[in-house]
Amino acid sequence: MTAPSIAEASRTPGTPAGSAGSRYLRHPWVGFSLRRLGGLLLSFAVLVIVTFLIVPLIPGDPAVIAAGEGANPAQIAAVRAELGLDLPLLTQFLNYASGVLRLDMGASFISGESVSALIFTRFPFTAEIALLAIVLVLAIAVPLGMTVAILTRGGRNRWLDAGFNFVTSLIYSVPQYVVATLLVVVFAVTLRWFPAAGAATLNSLVLPTAALMLGPACVISRIVRRETAAVLEKDYIRTAHGWRLSVLRTNARYVLPNLVTTTLTLSGLILAAQLGGAVVIETVFAWPGLGQGIVNAILQRDYPVIRGIILVLGLLATLIIILVDLILAIIDPRNLGGTTHDV
Amino acid sequence: MIQTFPPTAGAAVRRGRRLAPLAAAAVAIAVAATGCTTGTATTGSTAGQASIDTIRTVVNADPTSFAPVEVRNADDYGVNRLLFSTLVRRDENNKIVPDLATKWDITPTQGTFTIRSGATCADGTPITAGVVAESLKVFASPDSKSSFRPLVLGEGPATVTADDAAGTVTVKLAQPWTDLLQGLSLHATGIVCPAGLKDPKALTAGDIPGAFSGPYTLTKKQHGVAYTFTLRDDYRAWPEYQTEIAGTPARTIEASVNANASAVSNELLTGTKDLATIRGKDATRFDGNKDFSTQVIPQGSLYMMFNERPGHPFTDLALRKAVAQALDATAFNQAASGGLGELYASFAHPGVPCSNKDTGLLVKSDPAAAKATLAGVKIRMVGAQVFGPNGAANTYVAEALRSAGADIELRNVDLATWSTDLTQKLDTWDITVMGGINAGGTMYGALSTVIGTPVEKGGLNWGGLENQPVLDLVSKAMTQTDDTERCGTYQEAQKLMISEAHVIPLTSLPSQVTIRSGFAMHTMNGQPDESTMRITK
Numbered sequence: 001m002t003a004p005s006i007a008e009a010s011r012t013p014g015t016p017a018g019s020a021g022s023r024y025l026r027h028p029w030v031g032f033s034l035r036r037l038g039g040l041l042l043s044f045a046v047l048v049i050v051t052f053l054i055v056p057l058i059p060g061d062p063a064v065i066a067a068g069e070g071a072n073p074a075q076i077a078a079v080r081a082e083l084g085l086d087l088p089l090l091t092q093f094l095n096y097a098s099g100v101l102r103l104d105m106g107a108s109f110i111s112g113e114s115v116s117a118l119i120f121t122r123f124p125f126t127a128e129i130a131l132l133a134i135v136l137v138l139a140i141a142v143p144l145g146m147t148v149a150i151l152t153r154g155g156r157n158r159w160l161d162a163g164f165n166f167v168t169s170l171i172y173s174v175p176q177y178v179v180a181t182l183l184v185v186v187f188a189v190t191l192r193w194f195p196a197a198g199a200a201t202l203n204s205l206v207l208p209t210a211a212l213m214l215g216p217a218c219v220i221s222r223i224v225r226r227e228t229a230a231v232l233e234k235d236y237i238r239t240a241h242g243w244r245l246s247v248l249r250t251n252a253r254y255v256l257p258n259l260v261t262t263t264l265t266l267s268g269l270i271l272a273a274q275l276g277g278a279v280v281i282e283t284v285f286a287w288p289g290l291g292q293g294i295v296n297a298i299l300q301r302d303y304p305v306i307r308g309i310i311l312v313l314g315l316l317a318t319l320i321i322i323l324v325d326l327i328l329a330i331i332d333p334r335n336l337g338g339t340t341h342d343v
Numbered sequence: 344m345i346q347t348f349p350p351t352a353g354a355a356v357r358r359g360r361r362l363a364p365l366a367a368a369a370v371a372i373a374v375a376a377t378g379c380t381t382g383t384a385t386t387g388s389t390a391g392q393a394s395i396d397t398i399r400t401v402v403n404a405d406p407t408s409f410a411p412v413e414v415r416n417a418d419d420y421g422v423n424r425l426l427f428s429t430l431v432r433r434d435e436n437n438k439i440v441p442d443l444a445t446k447w448d449i450t451p452t453q454g455t456f457t458i459r460s461g462a463t464c465a466d467g468t469p470i471t472a473g474v475v476a477e478s479l480k481v482f483a484s485p486d487s488k489s490s491f492r493p494l495v496l497g498e499g500p501a502t503v504t505a506d507d508a509a510g511t512v513t514v515k516l517a518q519p520w521t522d523l524l525q526g527l528s529l530h531a532t533g534i535v536c537p538a539g540l541k542d543p544k545a546l547t548a549g550d551i552p553g554a555f556s557g558p559y560t561l562t563k564k565q566h567g568v569a570y571t572f573t574l575r576d577d578y579r580a581w582p583e584y585q586t587e588i589a590g591t592p593a594r595t596i597e598a599s600v601n602a603n604a605s606a607v608s609n610e611l612l613t614g615t616k617d618l619a620t621i622r623g624k625d626a627t628r629f630d631g632n633k634d635f636s637t638q639v640i641p642q643g644s645l646y647m648m649f650n651e652r653p654g655h656p657f658t659d660l661a662l663r664k665a666v667a668q669a670l671d672a673t674a675f676n677q678a679a680s681g682g683l684g685e686l687y688a689s690f691a692h693p694g695v696p697c698s699n700k701d702t703g704l705l706v707k708s709d710p711a712a713a714k715a716t717l718a719g720v721k722i723r724m725v726g727a728q729v730f731g732p733n734g735a736a737n738t739y740v741a742e743a744l745r746s747a748g749a750d751i752e753l754r755n756v757d758l759a760t761w762s763t764d765l766t767q768k769l770d771t772w773d774i775t776v777m778g779g780i781n782a783g784g785t786m787y788g789a790l791s792t793v794i795g796t797p798v799e800k801g802g803l804n805w806g807g808l809e810n811q812p813v814l815d816l817v818s819k820a821m822t823q824t825d826d827t828e829r830c831g832t833y834q835e836a837q838k839l840m841i842s843e844a845h846v847i848p849l850t851s852l853p854s855q856v857t858i859r860s861g862f863a864m865h866t867m868n869g870q871p872d873e874s875t876m877r878i879t880k
Contacts, residue, residue: 060759061767068407068415069780070490070791073766073801110407112547113566121566188613196609198599199568286601286610288568296404296567296602301759 028336032329036322047314048100051307052093062301066109083109100311106304108297115308118293123312125199126282126289130274132205133213134267141217142263145224146251152225153232164225168218180211180284197286208285212278216270223266224259231258261328261335268324272317396594398862398876401610401619403602405566409549411533412482412489417642420530420782421873425559425572425596426549427533430456430475430512431524432582433784437696437868439524442582443470443534443556444512451519451822454527456512462580464536465560466553470580475512476505478535483514493803494783494791495526497821519822521829522785525696529783533557558592558874572596582874590863590877608857611635617859620871623732624681626855634860640869641692642854645679645730647740647847648777648793651808655773656720658808663844665716666774667706669747670740676850679736684850689837690779691789692851694869697820697830698786699837699848706844710747718748725754725772727761730852736776765805766798777805778852784870786833787817793846806845813839 063080064071071079080086084095099106105115152161171179187207188196195204231237232255240250275290282291290309297305328335402418411423430444444456462470482489483501499517506513514523526532539546539554546554549561558578563571574594581588599616601607608625610616612632621629622642629635647666649657657663676684689699722744726737734755741753756764764771781788794810794817796802816836823829840846856871858864861880865872 059763060757061763062759064763064766065759066407068490069782070494070788070803072490072493072803073798075488075490076766111405111566112408112544118566121568125568184609189609192613195615196613197601197603197606198610198615200599200615283603284606286599286603286606288565288600293567299757299759300404 028333029329032325032336036325040318040322043318044315047311048097051310051314052096055303055306058298058301058306060301062109062303065301096307105308105311108305109302110300110305115304118305119290119308119312122288122290122293122309125287126275126278126291129205129208129212129281129287129289130271130278132209133216133274134271136209136213137217137220137270138263138267140213141220142224142256142259144217145221145226146228146255146259148221149225149228149232150247150251153229165222168222172215172218174215176211176215177280177284179214180207180281183207183211184284197284199288204285204287208281208287211281211284212274216274220263220266220270223262227259227262228255231255260331264324264328268320272320275313275316275320395878395880397597398593398595398878399597399599399615399617400876401601401607401616402570402598403600405600406549406570408547409554409561410539410543410546411531411535412487413547414489414491414531417780417782421871422570422572422598423530423533423557424873425557426555426561427530427535427557428462428470428580428582429529429532429534430527432584432872433525433528433867433870434584435586435868437525437694437784438585439528440583440585442528443475443580447524449521449524449824451521451824452516454514454523456514456527458510458512459580460510462556463577464538464553465555465575466536466538467577468536468538468553470534470536470556472505472507472510472512474537475534476503477537477540479503479512479514479532481535481540482532489531491526491529491531491783494522494785494788495529495532496520496523519818521821521824522783522787525785526783559596567600569597569599572598588863588865588875588877590879593876593878596876611857611859614859617862618864618876619857620854621857622854626683626853626857627681629855629857636858636860638856638866639683639685639853640856640866640871641685641694641851643778643780643852644687644690644692644789645675645684645736645849645852646687646690646777646779647849648775648806649845650769650773650775651806651845652769652797654770655807656722657773660843661716662720663847664706665713665747666744667844667847668709669713669717669743669749670847670849671708671710671743672849674743675736675739678739679731679850680853683855684853686850687848688841689789690777690793690840690846690848691781691786691837692869695781695784695786695789696826697833698789699834699841701834704838704841705848706842710743713747717744720749722749722751723754723771723773724751725756725761725764725775727758727776727778728755729758730776730778740774740776769799769807776849777846780852784868786820786836790817790836790840793840808845810839810845 063076063083063085066083067076067079084092103116107114108118148160148164151157184196184207187193194206195201198204237250237254240254278289279291279295281287282289283295290313294306294309297309325335402421404418406419406422407415408419409422409426411427414420414423428443430442431439431447432442434440443459443462445459446457448455458470458472458475464470468474480503481487482492483496483503485500497516497518497520501517502515504513516523534556535546536554536556539551542551545551549564552560558581559572559574561570562573574592604621604623604625607616607619608621608628611619612628629637649663651658672686676682676686688702688705691698693700724737724741726734728734730736737753737755741751744751765775777792779789779792790813791803793804793806794813795804796809797804797807813836816832820829820832823832841848856864856866861878863877863879865875
């Protein structure tokens with residue numbers, strides 16, 4: 001006689017065998033995972049198709065650029081054939097899609113290097129400033145927003161309220177490239193505290209990260225302030241005050257956790273946007289990340305690199321949003337059944 | 344009890360506790376990431392001063408290839424100068440001086456070069472006549488990937504042979520081509536050592552240190568970030584310039600990738616770069632700065648070019664002349680480069696041998712006369728945005744022609760679209776501002792985009808008019824070994840091109856070599872030569 005399997009052992013007596021599977025399927029985490037996986041696959045398929053289709057819409061023949069100055073038509077035609085640009089569009093798409101599935105995004109039209117290797121070289125630079133920026137945004141914006149909300153509660157310190165609104169609105173309304181340029185002029189060219197461009201040294205991180213984080217920090221601090229103000233009016237906060245808990249303990253244990261959902265959701269969206277939106281910052285600071293890479297690739301009509309970078313950034317944005325959903329579901333299982341933040 | 348608080352608060356507390364490790368992980372990842380890319384060796388408050396054996400410079404873009412026959416743009420040329428030696432080099436005033444060849448015997452159809460003894464490849468392989476010949480055979484092959492081949496050897500076949508006993512290499516041409524000697528000074532003819540010829544793909548990628556015949560080897564490459572070149576300890580085969588290059592070659596050259604002229608200027612001004620070529624208005628930021636020496640060089644020449652194919656308006660001489668009359672070169676120069684450029688009397692820059700200096704050949708500016716001819720003429724202009732800020736040079740031309748009464752439609756597009764339209768969409772344009780780079784620095788190189796076989800028939804001529812009288816003059820010049828005679832012939836050719844307004848010379852396409860005090864780089868005949876970078880402090 002063989003020992004019962006775990007599934008059999010765990011089965012409720014009298015329950016038909018098939019219903020265990022049904023129970024698993026009805027489990028909130030299964031539905032949650034299937035929805036996210038489906039969204040991820042759909043996003044991937046759309047990204048593959050869209051990246052393939054939109055890139056050739058950019059005017060200009062990549063073979064002319066790749067062949068270089070002074071190339072004659074025969075040399076340009078040879079380059080076109082070498083790059084596979086003379087193949088039917090459907091064949092090109094099948095080659096591209098099958099390559100992506102094999103994690104082979106082809107080779108750069110210009111340098112001949114593997115696109116995966118190029119992305120692998122550039123990605124850490126973008127990730128570095130994007131991650132640092134989001135960590136700093138959270139570290140600054142959450143305490144700042146909470147502090148302002150607490151200090152201005154009940155109409156107190158109206159000057160602080162007005163000042164906070166004015167400063168955060170002003171900074172956020174200034175375009176990112178203007179902020180970046182001002183930082184360079186003041187802290188690099190005039191004061192010479194930090195390098196103006198490049199990624200040669202550790203302190204090269206300071207200005208690009210600052211330029212990337214200032215706007216989002218203003219937005220999140222304003223949202224945190226508003227959310228905090230709302231939480232402070234809740235009965236349980238009044239109760240906490242009634243228990244004579246310290247201000248720090250009340251805010252840390254009962255206000256801050258209630259801000260998590262909003263803050264985390266926004267931070268995920270901002271991080272996703274930072275990855276793709278670092279184009280301006282990376283150009284101003286000559287930061288060798290994906291943003292600068294895609295600008296160069298577009299100028300050179302380097303189709304495989306453009307497609308590879310867009311695909312990677314798109315997938316990363318999707319994964320970040322899924323990760324945020326996952327974290328929210330872990331800390332509050334009620335999010336498992338929700339349809340918010342669906343991919 | 345706290346637990347009596349609403350569930351949201353309790354859940355929130357648990358969230359906070361669960362988030363702590365996540366937050367810690369995020370911080371750890373961010374901090375760890377900082378160590379992944381940026382270096383840790385800060386050199387001063389703003390990464391300040393370089394060590395005395397390093398030159399920090401910039402390339403605008405990643406080199407497209409480390410194989411000389413595949414060089415395509417200015418950054419490729421510069422990098423190849425560091426890595427590969429050529430048979431001869433150009434000095435000031437276009438004098439040809441020895442590099443790997445110590446002497447040469449040139450006729451219109453043949454060149455014999457005596458190879459210097461003692462020169463070696465980076466892997467120690469002696470550079471013999473046979474090694475040189477094998478490399479040149481790749482360049483001279485009918486399947487050569489080099490767009491410079493016709494400039495160096497002409498269109499016909501060429502044979503390269505070696506005599507190792509005599510230490511000579513002979514290049515024989517199928518047609519007279521007196522540009523051979525000058526052509527063999529070009530970066531595209533750089534001598535690739537046997538290790539590189541064995542594996543062309545790895546050579547292209549710069550992965551074979553033994554391929555290099557020049558003073559430096561490529562020791563580190565990070566695509567999109569930086570390239571490091573290291574001086575060979577055993578390198579002695581420096582070109583024999585008329586005047587010895589002062590200073591010490593840098594042990595290390597670090598070239599970061601940066602196409603943003605403003606950012607490059609910032610790096611120079613804040614001390615994180617020592618030397619760079621600046622284009623556009625940022626060049627003026629160094630005016631009067633005693634910490635830097637500057638030299639404006641012609642990156643190329645700007646001139647008006649017409650589509651002279653049948654059915655296009657500018658097959659008409661009167662209309663071409665009217666365009667020349669409508670334009671003012673000084674105003675164009677202001678639009679194109681903020682006045683930094685130099686007014687030209689030829690489509691070839693003044694450093695090109697036999698370039699016309701006689702401004703009397705130019706059609707004189709006369710806007711009033713232009714109006715009489717251009718009124719109501721429909722003109723389609725395509726311009727590249729790189730000429731002036733956002734294509735200001737094109738805008739100036741369009742407005743000047745509009746003032747003269749022409750019905751002009753301007754498309755200001757990026758470089759890729761512009762070059763595609765001019766070479767493939769031949770019925771979409773009538774006129775353009777041409778930026779002639781002419782990296783070969785020869786008169787034929789300057790003429791090749793405006794005479795000869797049109798692009799639609801497989802040639803290099805973008806304008807479409809073959810212009811047989813000028814072609815005949817070029818053929819004649821290629822048989823003339825006497826410089827004065829040859830220049831006389833080329834002067835006739837330029838007279839035909841300029842006075843009949845097939846081209847309208849305007850200005851240089853300027854860039855500025857900007858060098859921190861304590862460093863140097865020489866420009867040979869108006870062109871920067873990266874292998875002459877030196878530390879002088």
